[in-house]
Structures are given as structure tokens and as C-alpha cells.
Amino acid sequence: MHQTPHRWIRAARHRDRQRLLTAGVDVPVLAELDAHRFLRGPYTAAGTLLRALVPAMLAERPDLVTRHQIEILSVAPELRESVPATRETLTSLAVPAERTRFYSRMRTLRHAHGLVDLLAAWLRHLDDGPRCLLVENLHEADPTDREFVGTLLRRIDPGLLHLRVATATDTVEEPPGAVAVPIRTALQRYAVPVDGDPSPSATEPPADPTSYARAYVDGDCVDDDPAVLAAYRELPGPVRAALHDDRAAELLATGEWSCRLGAVALHRERGGAPGSTGANALREALEYCVNLGFYHATLDFGARGRAVIDWSAQVEHWWAFTTKMTTSLMALERPLEALALYDEARAQTDSGMVHMQAAYATAMIYTRHLEAGKRDHRKARAWCNAAIAFARLAPNPQDSAANLVFNRNGLALVAMHEGKLSEALELITTGIASMEAALGDDKHLLHRSVLRHNRSQLLSALGRPQEALADLDTVIAIDPNYAEYHLDRGTLLRRLGRLDEALESYEQAARLSPPFPEVYYNRADVLLELGAPDEALAGFDRVLDLDPEHLDARINRAGLRQALGDTEGAWDDVRTGLARDPDNGHLLCVRGQLELETDPEQARRTLTDAVAADPTLAAGWAARGVANYELGDLPAAIADLGHALELDDDPAVRFNRALALADAGRQAEADADFQACVAADPTLAAEVAEHRERLLPA
Secondary structure, three states, X not given: OOOOOOEEEEOXXXXXXXXXXXXXXXXXXXXEEEOEHHHHOOOHHHHHHHHHHHHHHHHHOHHHHHHOHHHHHHHOHHHHXXXXXXXXXXXXXXXXXXXXXXXXXXXXXXXXXXXXHHHXXXXXXXXXXXXXXXXXXXXXXXXXXXXXXXXXXXXXOOXXXXXXXXXXXXXXXOOOOOOOOOHHHHHHHHOEEEEOOOOOOOOOOOOOHHHHHHHHHHOOOOOOOHHHHHHHXXXXXXXXXXXXXXXXXXXXXXXXXXXXXXXXXXXXXXXXXXXXXXXHHHHHHHHHHHHHOOHHHHHHHHHHHHHHOOOOOOHHHHHHHHHHHHHHHHHOOOHHHHHHHHHHHHHHOOOHHHHHHHHHHHHHHHHHHOOHHHOOHXXXXXXHHHHHHHHOOOOOHHHHHHHHHHHHHHHHHHHHHOOXXXXXXXXXXXXXXXXXXXXXXXXXXXXXXXXXXXXXXXXHHOXXXXXXXXXXXXXXXXXXXXXXXXXXXXXXXXHOOOHHHHHHHHHHHHHHOOOOHHHHHHHHHHHHHOOOHHHHHHHHXXXXXXXXXXXXXXXXXXXXHHHOOOHHHHHHHHHHHHHHOOOOHHXXXXXXXXXXXXXXXXXXXXXXXXXXXXXXXXXXXHHHHHHHHHOOOHHHHHHXXXXXXXXXXXXXXXXXXXXXXXXXXXXXXXXHHHHHHHHHOHHHHHHHHHHHHHHOOO
């Protein structure tokens, strides 16, 4: 920790944090960012950084901009005028009425990783020594900026960038629910704390409080100076509201969209008409954020919107604020709070549309979102049937048809969770036919693609991979830029033994999306099967850079490092992995293989633990067989190697058993193993011939 150049500045007031942020900076400053969410909402800091850097990137490294266009446009929407969006999907293009898929909460983590990759590549391009990034008000930042900064702290090369991050105190609270990158943990682990003593107040009570209050509003309400706050609060309500309205109009005139996600919504909410223009501004920000997967911000806008409207007179606003909150709560793994809001909604209104949507979502909570032990598929089926009944009541036949298919798709998911795969397949197949018959070719394209994707997954589960692949190819033809489809296609092709095609599908998925570990893990696994260990090792390195907790990648890299002779690297992975999962059979197996080099007795004990943890682990039985052989226990060696062969008929293991059988005087059995070994792997012929000549009588 003492060698890190990163600093965590902690002081109660902005003026003190600002003084400490810049004190002692000894490298050029890349940018100075204010992360306060009141300014531009999600990605206030990251968006400011991109707006500053992307113009130069376009001039000098347009390839970087093209590669990271999804992250750039999601974080800094104003850059659409200069950065073309060439990888739109049916999800990103869907009109609100047809939006039936919402992004995973992990999508913002993909953005964070992509931004780190982009920034690192740009700094390497500049090639003029490290820069310093100053970030103020992180304690008031939206979770998207916290996630970005936390990821940057862990992953960025300190030789490229020094971070100085300022918060009000050392108590940086995390939002409720699932958080991919806890910022407090990241700051404690990767930055040196710098605490500042408060300076004497530099602000005297003003003769004209209005000037201070106006400055506070014009600064978008981020100032924490007590005198300024007091001046603002002492103004009459109508005067304050007028200041907010003036500032909102000024910001809207700039045309910068991201201001609508922060300061514009705030000023309209505090302006002269919170229930009308305020609600409209909050609703606009809410719809944008839920569609981009900015779920913490959606919750904030939803709660604030519900607080300023008349629930009975503004039903459309009320339901939009409420249902977008429930969507976000489910995404953030807070299903019980979502369930409570749906119960509230059912008590609030007799709208058939609201009851239909609430019934469907309640079914999804019971079948998917609750903890595994608390799910209730019977209740979920009941709520799906209620949603289907409400769907039949829609006055518009096309709406009724689309809603019936949508809700029956939910019932198919319940059936799948119940193990009723044939019922689920029939429901989805009927739904596809119904939509094609009832709707025009340009209607509900997103949901049609979702249905076919779901059918592909069911066909795969039913052991019909060729049909599953055909459906997936149809989906990709109409939605070619959705990375997850290519990931699933790679998995199907791998299952069919078409490894080269699987590799291309995984690489296409990686090209289409900001980085996420699963695609790099699957790609590395295929490279390993294709006999490209060095490329596979680089792939596992990439996975663990993105997600150090990815246990399967840790296991595979440990084994691969051991096989490639990197004993030190293998030990590092084994120790790290076993610290997280002490009884993991695969990691114990690698540890035992490493111990074989110096201590066969200890290796035998470790490998005994490995096969006890996972009796199906062929490599563990094989390695214990080698340990027994080296210890002179031939019967145990022959038994272990035989058990390994029952699990996986590996020529190398058969070769080792032949050696043990020959030493035990069982020449005929040894000869049979030698011959089977060569038949399975002709490259072993010379080695087998040498050992047969030495060990077996002519």
C-alpha cells in the first residue's frame, strides 16, 4: 500500500478537500472532476472526463473511439454528434411501449472496465509519463461513478495514472442492494488516506443573502459551506423557486443532455411547478436511466417523482415512477421491496393494465428473483394466469395479442423452473406463431427475438442443440449486435464439437460489447481445447484482471501454469483460490501436483483431500496414483490410475498405469495398456517403444 500513488482525501468541507486534492501533485493533471450527482446524475465524473478527452482521441486514435463507442455514448450522450453509434441493438432501439428486456445491473461494470481499458490505451499512446486525475465529491456521486473510480483504482497501471479522490469523511456509505464494486473497500485497499484539518470558515454572513443563495443555485446546489446553505434556506420559498427555474432554463439552453439527468431535474423539482414541470423532468430522467441500466438513479428519480405528484390525478406518472422503481429493485436484488410496491399499486388502482403488469412482475419475483429457498413456483403460476386473464381484457386486439404472448412467455419461464420443459416449449412456440399472425412485420421485434432466444435455450436444455442453433441464428440475423446471442451461440457450437466456429462466436461477442469476464473465460477454455495454451493463458489473465474473484478462471490458470512449468505462478493462484474456497477439489489437485515435485507424501495427503472433495475428479485420482507410485505403493497406484481411467480414458494416465503394472510384474496388462495408449495417441509411440523394450520381456 505504501508504494501506491493513489490518495484518498478526507475532509468535511469542499474548500478543505480542494486544497488537499491539489497539494503535492507532482505530475501533469489529466483532468479535475466533480462527481456530485446533482450536476449530471449517473456518470457525472466519467462523462466529464470523456467530453474532455474524446475530441483528441478522435483526431489521433479514432480506432479507440470506435472500439469503445458503447461505453462512450452511454456515459457521455452529448458525444453522439461526433461518435457514430454503429452497434445498436433491438434493445437499445426499442420504443418504450415495446421495451420488454432490461439490462443486467452488471452492464455498468462492463462500462467501467471499458473506460479503464480506453483510458489506459490513451495514456500509453500519449507516452509522456504518468498523469494525475483529481475527483472531488465522490461521497455524493451516483453509484455508476463510484463503480468506475473503484474499478480504475484496482486496474489502472500506476505508471500511467495517479488518482486523488476526495470524500467528505471516511464514512462512505454504499447504497442498499447489490453493489459490484464497493467504493469504500476499493479506497481502503488501493489508496493512501490523507486527512485534513478543517480550516477556519472563510465565508462571512452576507449583507445580501440572495447573492449567496443565487451562487448556490447557479452552482447546482453542491456547495457545502454552512453560510451559503443558511443563506439559501432563509430565502422565501417563491424566491428560491424562481432561482431554480432560471437555472433550469439556462441549463436547457446549453443543449447538453446529461444535465437533464442531474441539475435540470433537480431545479425543476425545486422550482415553481414541482408537480408538473418538475414531474416531467424527473420522468424524463427516470425513463432514460432505466433503459440504460442506471438502476440506483432510477430509484432516486422514482421516489422523488412519486413525492411531487398527485397519485390519483396523475396516474400515468404515478405508475411510471412506481413500476420503474420495481424494475430497478429487482435488478438490484431487492425483490421484497418491489413486492411491497406492487401490493401498494394493486390497492391504489383498478386499472386493468396496472394489474396485468403487476401480476406478471409478481410472478417473476416468486419464480426468479427471491432467494432460492423462498421461491414459490405455484404462486408464480397463479400470478401469471392472472396476468393472462387481464391481457384478454385489453380493448385493442393487437395489444391484447402482444400482451397474451408476453405473459405466456412468463408462464413458460415458470414451467421451465418447475422442470416442465415440454410445456414451456409449447407455450413459446405458440406465442411466436401468434405474434407473427397478429402483428405487422415491424411490431414488437425485440420481444419476437426474445421469444426465439428463449426457445433456443429450451431446445438446448431438451438435448436438441441443432434446432437450438437454428433459432439462435435466426435471432442473430435480426439482432446481430447483441453480444449475449453470440456468447450463447459459441456455447452451442462448442457443445456440438465445432470449436473453431465457437471461438469465432466468442470473439464476435467480445468485439460487440464492453468487456465482461464470461466471454473471455469461454474463449480461453476453447483455446485450451484447441491446443493453444499460451493464448489460453492470456485469456485467463484477462478474465482475472476483470474479475479477480472468478474462481473457475483461477483454477484453470493454476493448472495451466503448472503444466507450462510456471511453478511460482501456479502456487500464487492455488493459494489465492484456496483462501476463498479451502475445499475446492480442483485447486487441491493442482496443489498436490505441485507438491509432487518435492514431497510425494504431502502430495498424497493433499490429493486424498482433493478426491474426497470431488470423487469425479479424474486428474486428482491420476495424480494420487503417481504419488503412490513414487512412494512405492504399486497396488494403490494401479487402483488410483484405474479409477482415473474409468472417469476419463486419458492416454497419459494409461501410460502411467502401464509403468506401474510393469513394475508390479503384470506384463500382459502393461503391454495392453501400452498398446491402447499408442492407439489413442500415436505421438506417444516412441516413448512407449522405449519403455516396453526396457520393462517388458521380448
